[in-house]
Amino acid sequence: MTAASITTPAVEFRALRKRFGRLTALDAVDIPVAAGRITALVGPNGAGKSTLIKCLLGLVHPDEGSILLAGAPLDGGFAYRSDVGYMPQAPRFPDNLTGREVVEMLRDLRGRGAATDDELLEWFGESGALDRPVRVLSGGTRQKLNAAIAFLFRPRLLILDEPTAGLDPVASGILKDKIRRVRDGGATVLLSSHLMAELEELAEDLVFLVDGRVRYAGSLDGLKARAGETGLERAMAALLRRGSA
């Protein structure tokens, strides 16, 4: 590994701006996301977390600014997404396909050559869920399929939107362990969550968005030190109060 690859952020948002009509979803957002670390995206509802994620995925076109992946700006092409795994917040799969068919479809789309990571897929298929139509699966089981798909292609960058929502404690523990393991394997993880305990457990860096602006971006410990609090929830509350005062 060269010195440059250590210091270049895996993802960098530069002066990113997006408006939806009168609403400013992102207002000159500058964020570096460190490579090989777990970065949490937090903030109240409507703060711009989803818009930020969708800009990175190419689902939303930013009005101004740029996004750099390992130093190279995104130019509207789609090849970079073969290194990206995405777990959307509320997944819905085609009703009449089975889990296996959904996975086969994505394998076809990605090309058959690459090695895959089937660990979570086996976990999802344990109770025979692979061959049942997706519409009869419970919300939690569907979320497992969602996770299995995100990790399947060994992505270098994982984007997880509330990954443990709808999962029972056991399943949620398995997923969190998996997130840490791929991080240890060198992948960069960007996740959003509202669960403070989960963030304290997983996140190393934290980006705090409020009304489309970055209120804090840096390490988790740095946030607590700055707020003079030991708990994450109180630290964030202190930061919010200070900002509005």
Place this chain on the structure above:
Amino acid sequence: MKTTTRILKYELHNVVRSRAVLVYTLLLFLLTDVLFRFGGDGARVVISLLNVVLLLVPLVSVVFGTMYVYGAREFTELLLAQPVGRRSLFAGLYLGLALPLAGAFLVGVGVPFLIHARPEAALVLPLAMLLVAGLLLTLVFTAVAVLLAILFDDRAKGLGGAILIWLGCAVLYDGVVLLLITIFRNYPLERPVLALTMLNPIDLGRVLLLLQFDTAALMGYTGAVFERFFGTSLGRVTVLGVLLVQATVPLVLASRVFRRKDF
């Protein structure tokens, strides 16, 4: 292209297994079958099916199509997050919707003809025109459905628009044309009426079918004008061409909106 066929393969699986498409096929099959059993010969059944094709096919295409695209919204986002271009994804989505509906129509109407109709040369052209009209109307109204569902994020608006467009083409349009004819009855109206007919795919479908029969009385004002102006074979080619344009225009628009859209 490769990506499109890959997406199409699974979309086809999904749509073909949907209950609505199955019910639609069965309905068309039963209807055609019953018309034969009530003692119609092939040509009479074609005429009886005329209004079914002109009303039911557009309604099912536009309503099912709109609901399908809204239902696939989240999965479309997941597919867009894969290394896939928007153009090929759009093509896969549209074809995955239009082909099963077109297939359902061809099977539902075509199979009873294979079972019951006496093979005779006189039936070939009317039946072919019936199938072609149904096919083109399916393509036109699924294209409109896809455009509406991509244009409006609000499901209620999209579905409302779909029903309004169907109502407009199927019911209101002829009324408006008649009204205009009454108001401007002192002017030569052939050409304006001809132009108005060209705008409505359902009218075009009707003209296409009725040009096959000596049923000028059934054609109404627009149909009669049409036959006098074009004659049978030029009229047929013109109608087919215009219907193809009507399927292409909303599709090109939808593809353009889809490529620039924020999801």
